Amino acid sequence: MPRRRTSAKDCVPQQKEIKVAIYIRVSTTHQIDRDSIPMQKKDLMTYCEFILNTDNYVIFEDAGYSGKNTVRPAYQKMMDRVRNDEFTHILVWKIDRISRNLLDFASMYQELKKLGVVFISKNEQFDTGTAIGEAMLKIILVFAELERNMTSERVTATMISRASNGQWNGGRIPFGYSYDSNTSTFSVREDEAAICRKLRDLYLENKSLVYTARALNAEGFKTRAGVDWTPPAVWIIASSPFYAGIYRYNRYKGTVGRTINSENEWVVIPDHHPAIFSLAEHEAMKSLLKTNSRNIENPVGRLHTTSNVHIFQGIAYCGKCKSRLTSSPGRKSSTGFRASNYSCPLRRKSKKCNNKTINDIVLGEFVINYILNMLNAKKMFSKIKTPDELQKQLLCGSTFSDIDHIDTDGLNEYYNLLSRYSSDNSFIFAKRPQKKKAAVSKELASLRKEKERQERAMTRLQDLYLYSENAMSEKDFIIRKEDISYRLKEINHKLGVLSDDSDSFLSDEEFIKQASHFLIQSELKNKKYIYFKNLVNTVSPEILKSYIDTILDSVYITDSKVTSIVFKNGLTHNFIYK
Structure with missing residues (x-):
């Protein structure tokens, strides 16, 4: 029986335009029938157009990834953009395309419920915009919770019984x-x-x-x-x-x-x-x-804990000894905001480093406004004629008044990047007059050229695996993919990227897109300066951290000043102070 076309739209605000994330996962089983891949894609696109009445959709594909967990690059990118409030619906061919792990699916669905995103499985006719679809998924979640609780109880009872008999239940062997x-x-x-x-x-x-x-x-x-x-x-x-x-x-x-x-x-x-x-x-x-104990309510034998979200935790580094800075909560302000302090561990442990501590107010104001200036430079790039004019835009604002200049290679690199990918209104890479490239060092230019070559190779490999009439085995695909990923990892490390997760590296094109898909775009739109204290009172720290982690690889601080920012695509901006 045909379904009511408006049912999926009923559960989202009418004033909000429908935008669908189509997710397709290709596994060994589905790779056997190669015709099923374009067929699934075409079918889901048709579903969007004729059932959801929209052609506003984005397709996410994971090639050669198992459904046993959700550690898949396209899936993670999709969920990041879902959390950024970009989509109202997620559409899949079958539920097992998301995950074969019931608990993983249950966790994802609970998150979608909180975000107000509709989940649709076309093959099983699960549409959480309808009463029956919602009921069926709730039944799944009930059994998932029952499975989890029963397993937990059995394991706990067994471990307690072993401990009571003097048996060690495993774990890290204590020092000594x-x-x-x-x-x-x-x-x-x-x-x-x-x-x-x-x-x-x-x-x-x-x-x-x-x-x-x-x-x-x-x-x-x-x-x-x-x-x-x-x-x-x-x-x-x-x-x-x-x-x-x-x-x-x-x-x-x-x-x-x-x-x-x-x-x-x-x-x-x-x-x-x-x-x-x-x-x-x-x-x-x-x-x-x-x-x-610093907190008399803190139970004896329990480490001091904090619920603070340290926005720059994991990416802030000491500019003197290159150690990763440790994070700790600072004093609470009158508005209720508690800034984080970032300090060099060698200073606290042994005084081998004398780098000063920096807090979120100083670090956040610098980083957020520098990103804002980068976005504004992208918007007005058609009016920027030289790297010097770009530098003037990037250093706009009182926060950057004591900076003399940006390192030439990093500045020229960003100028060339905007020349290739920037557009005033969107990412439509149509042919347009090309600006003269700015000069960068031969070594950096060579690394950039090789990075682009490997990124193109990765794209061609995935297209060949998915759509070529001459079938490529999954084994060959994985071997070639790992080889390209390894080369990209080496290049990114040479460019200064510290992350060891090859899936977290961004291509230059993806970096430009991610930087513009700012979750808090409404807070930045048409603004020339952002006061960090005001920003954290309107946007949750979790959202800020998620965005910062998406595009930044590392930030180096020397004597409470930001001296270098390394982005996920390997772009590095070094700041030389007056």
Whole structure:
């Protein structure tokens, strides 16, 4: 029976134009019938035009990816754009094109519900814009939740039973110990145990986690991973009863949030293994940790936690020693915003670096306004005639008043990039008068040329795999794809990109698109300057972080000043101050 054409539109606001994300995943099974690929695409496009009454759609394809999980580049890009409020519907051929994992699908659907996005599976006639489609998916979610809860209960009961019998339930072997899997027993590692005893003496004497970490590093002691000691690493040993020979299990509830169970639910077995500390020493350190706790409501033996979202966490680096900066919450302002502080770990651990701390207000204002200037430069690029004029636009605003200039290679690179891909209104790459290319170093120009060549090779390979009449085996496709991905990874690393995830690298064309698909475009539209404090009061930190992570690879800071920004496509802008 034909379905009512307006049903899918009923569940979205009438004033909002329908835009559909069509998702197609090609697996080994579907690769056998090669004609099914264009047929599916054509069928879903027809569904959009005649059932949803729209030709406003974008197609996302993953070639050669399994449905066992959602770690797929096109799927992740689609979901990022869905979270950016670009689509009202997701349309698939069958539910298993999204995922064969029921729990993954349930998680995705719950997110779509929160975002107000309609999910449609054409083959199974699941349309969450209709009552029956919504009901069927809710049944799936009920059984998914039941499966998850029953599995969790069985695993928990088994692990508690093992712990009660003195059996170790696995995990990282504590520093200072070795574990024999054949006899299921622990023994003391004297080389590491000596460091544990030194740590104990230092902490009991000085009563400071920070001082203890610095003293251990000053004497050249390293953790098992061969890195410097940190206050949290000292805390783990100073607070753990394991070093007093006590095996404790089931203290925490779950793995997310780490809430503490009531003590009568704990499994505690004394004299379980050889002790490095005496029970009296353990109790003395535990008492000191409680006294020194920054939050008296924080349970004893639990690290200080924060719900803050650190917008630049993971991409902020020290401009002096190149270490990744650590993030910590700062003071709360009168508006309720709590800025994050970013500091060099070597300064806190051992004072080997003297780089100053920077906070979100300074860092965010610089980065957001620089991106804003880049977007404005793209819009008005037809009026920009030279790299010097582009630099004037990029450094527009009081935030950049103490910058003398941008490194020539990075500036000229962006000028050439806009010459190729920029358009005043859209990304329609029609032929138009080409501006004279700006000069960049031979090495950089060679890397850029090779990057573009490999990106074209990747596109041709995917088209060949999907649409060529001469079938390519999945094995050949994967081998060639990995080879191109490896070459792109090497090129991007030479360009300064630190990310190890090859799927996170952006082509130059995709970089321009991503930069313009700013989730908070409404906040930036027609503005010449953004006050970061005002921005974080209107846009959630999660949204800001998601966008920043999408286009930026790393930001280098020296003495509270941004000295370099590396974008996901390898474009690097170095700032030279007056």
